[in-house]
Amino acid sequence: MKRYVIYRRVSTEEQGKSGLGLEAQHRDIALFLENFSEEPYEVIGEFEDHLSGKHDERPQLAAALELVRKTGAELLVAKLDRLSRKVSFIATLMDDPKVKLRVASMPSADKFQLHIYAALAEQEREFISARTKAALAEAKAKGVKLGGLRDKTMKRNEVVKANARARAEKVAQTVQPLRAQGASLRQIAEALNASGVPTARGGRWQASQVKRVLERLQAVG
Template sequence: MAEYVVYYRVSTERQGRSGLGLEAQRAMVEQFLQPADNVIAEFTEIQSGKRDDRTELWNAINLVKKTRSKLLIPKLDRFSRKVSFISGIIDQGIELTVCEHPNVSIFFLHLLACFAEEERRQISERTRAALRAAKKRGTELGRNAQALAVQRRLEKQDFFETIRAEFEQAVAEAGSLSGAARLLNDRGVKTAKGGKWYPQTVCNYKPLSVAGHARCL
């Protein structure tokens, strides 16, 4: 039997209200837990993963220290994308368990942290590149419009991370946009707005997948 303190995080209030990101994370935790395991408490945060001073995260960490339990998170990027922060928590003696990679060593956790940080850097760079391209085309973006564009892009990426595995599996199995949309709908995977998938919806998310910048044919 193991005792856990569970930590969930979404980046935006919209995701928190819709339950889309949280629902997927809770499903991962439920699938991971064994009948004899005990969940001491759950903490949910609506905050950017860039910040290290998240209130609910530190409440969870302090409870782990107090109860000598384990900190359980669905995915490492829900905890943090910063190598230094993740390493610092591990160095404090916190036993970190990731549902997505349940049996990895501390060494491999550090590698996963490196990948998560690099992914965040690439997301940020793609966002800046898109804004530079828009300006080069003569598009005037005011401060509010620019902030909104960045926020929407990050929200889209954040949502996609919750369905990445199902999305890429459907695309690989179907071999077509319409086939992938049909598989996603049949498997109960919802879009960011909670609706059905269509070929164009699949196309809109393909640049975020392993296929990279593959064109929609």
């Protein structure tokens, strides 16, 4: 039987970006398992980090890799940059004889192709960073007040946070009592879905979203 250890990662800044959120990762992994995995298969572990891909020290990734090396299962990620944004980190991992890597969005890619993709993605990020710095320097030379742009961004972020808190408070009467009774995050998500309560984007609830709601309610409380 084919066995998988699933790893997902998202940073605070990426939560709302299309294609990078946890919902999208859940979707891509589910599509891979349904359409591209060998049958039968078993998911023996799921791990999730809420940290930037620039950091190599990620406790949940370390735990996922430990389970992979121990059991011989394959590490399954939605996209390669969910594993890391550093080509050196990915290359080192692929050189590990005890680690087998599968990427849901590239179901047929071999190690060589994954390595090339990681290198090209890193070059693209470096170019985008250089282009952004050049644009900011040019704007500053023309007398544009960059601080004003940052202030607008901060205000927009505050509005986003306020909306998130308001949405959390709307489901508080369902989420908090269930949690107090010992219900798991997944069970609470299933209860919200069964009640027809949509997420902010109109989708179905996942355990990770319930966790964020509880954290926001705790912060407000």
